[in-house]
Amino acid sequence: MGQPATTKDYYTKDEYFRMLEASDFKIEYHDGKLRMMTGGKIAHNDIIDNIYLALATGQKKCKVKNSENAVAIESTNKYVFPDLTATCGKPTYQEGGIARLTNPNLIVEVLSPSTAEYDRNEKFSYYRSLESFQEYVLIDSRKLSVESFYRETHELWHIGSYYNLDQSVMFHSLGIEVPMQTIYADIDFSLAL
Template identity: 55%
Template structure:
């Protein structure tokens, strides 16, 4: 069977998108009819992703940590996104059929790159905020030592935190844990290209 690829000029229905995912070797975000290919990561991006996923699975007892193969369904915005990591501390709920499409993440993690930073901070964050369960957003830069956190204190009130030093910890309130920056950036070499 030939792997399907997305047509950038085509408008996709939700069903068309789900069929494309079932037939494709690639991951795609779905934005109310538009389909975007998800790019592969650099060595630094992938190392940060592996480190963060491992640390969260060790520290976040009672929560399920989902990798980048689990999509997030944002029904209110008619969107699907594949974050780098997500976490749910209640019973996970999914849309029925096909790939795993989580509807109730508490924490979403994105590892920022040159090409994804604006999209992750802007359009994606705006969509994620429409999820009632979504309480915290963790943005980890793969180009330099910067970690940003956004924690929802009330419906439209977010607390912002920044960390810039390997000796710091990131307080993840949604999971009730502290995540050391030295664990996130273990063995990461900045500016290494691939």
């Protein structure tokens, strides 16, 4: 096991799933192209731990999942690995192998220097094609900064920005608030670079 060699220009879904199951690394699938995902820095991983614990214990109506679950975006033929997802109601998965969630309501991405642009733009565009998708939260691992996007209707999104430790981030789809102090508890920003 290890990181698979990606020498081809195009991979079928079957080839991708076989490669993914044999890999120690997460690999995203973008309509035949592969994108290798690297491990996060300490600050990135600590923020994921903080927010997962806050979301999973702060409410009982939705199921919170870590980045071991891929999200299947069938309309664009993509499989991606967000940092966290939450599904309110019964989660649905594509059949076979690696868990491929099809109906997340909330997606959380923790931004790092190498993924911030991708998470903010491309991934957000992919996620918006999911009918179930209601809320996107971007948490910066390099500074105090959380942005939230909540879809009220298909065309109308509400945007929230949080930059101070005395603020709380509203997770509308879960019906809870999480203090910035909880999200950034014991985070050393020097370990994000």
